[in-house]
Amino acid sequence: DQQVKQNSPSLSVQEGRISILNCDYTNSMFDYFLWYKKYPAEGPTFLISISSIKDKNEDGRFTVFLNKSAKHLSLHIVPSQPGDSAVYFCAARAAGNKLTFGGGTRVLVKP
Amino acid sequence: ETGVTQSPTHLIKTRGQQVTLRCSSQSGHNTVSWYQQALGQGPQFIFQYYREEENGRGNFPPRFSGLQFPNYSSELNVNALELDDSALYLCASSLELAGGAKNIQYFGAGTRLSVL
Numbered sequence: 001d002q003q004v005k006q007n008s009p010s011l012s013v014q015e016g017r018i019s020i021l022n023c024d025y026t027n028s029m030f031d032y033f034l035w036y037k038k039y040p041a042e043g044p045t046f047l048i049s050i051s052s053i054k055d056k057n058e059d060g061r062f063t064v065f066l067n068k069s070a071k072h073l074s075l076h077i078v079p080s081q082p083g084d085s086a087v088y089f090c091a092a093r094a095a096g097n098k099l100t101f102g103g104g105t106r107v108l109v110k111p
Numbered sequence: 112e113t114g115v116t117q118s119p120t121h122l123i124k125t126r127g128q129q130v131t132l133r134c135s136s137q138s139g140h141n142t143v144s145w146y147q148q149a150l151g152q153g154p155q156f157i158f159q160y161y162r163e164e165e166n167g168r169g170n171f172p173p174r175f176s177g178l179q180f181p182n183y184s185s186e187l188n189v190n191a192l193e194l195d196d197s198a199l200y201l202c203a204s205s206l207e208l209a210g211g212a213k214n215i216q217y218f219g220a221g222t223r224l225s226v227l
Contacts, residue, residue: 044201098167
């Protein structure tokens, strides 16, 4: 039973344009959501997070939106840069700080 | 650079053997979580250690066990290795405060285990 899903395994976007990554979840007990970025041969790097009591959090080029009624969150990257090419994981946190991850979306930003 | 270090980086074992993976947490962190990432999938939670005690476990059999030491470093042990145990094993550290807000988990680069 996959509680966190990223339905798009890959995304290709032109440099300077917006990248939109989507994530759906099923467990209403999740209280915190995070996005991690992963380069090959490196561990996941924390990018941005949002509490379940908010609907938007912004940090520079990165904005995360949360729609609790739809159990959906998205990550917007504007403008996209070639260095943003990586695999992005959505993660949700329940009690005990255990993270449940989605399967990841591979982003390719073309120059 | 997260300050979380894992060793070894790569490991090859045969079915039935035992393996120990190591993790040094970021300075000031008191909690270590272990995850298994199979090829093409997201990380899956194995277990978490807080102040040397197991503090939550995912859907993994008892042959996956762990330890946390007084300096908050940690080990993951896997007995009776199976082919499906081949994966990237990630360690994450965080600072958990009793009764307080949970903090961000910072990951190491992982240990890639191949079971032949």
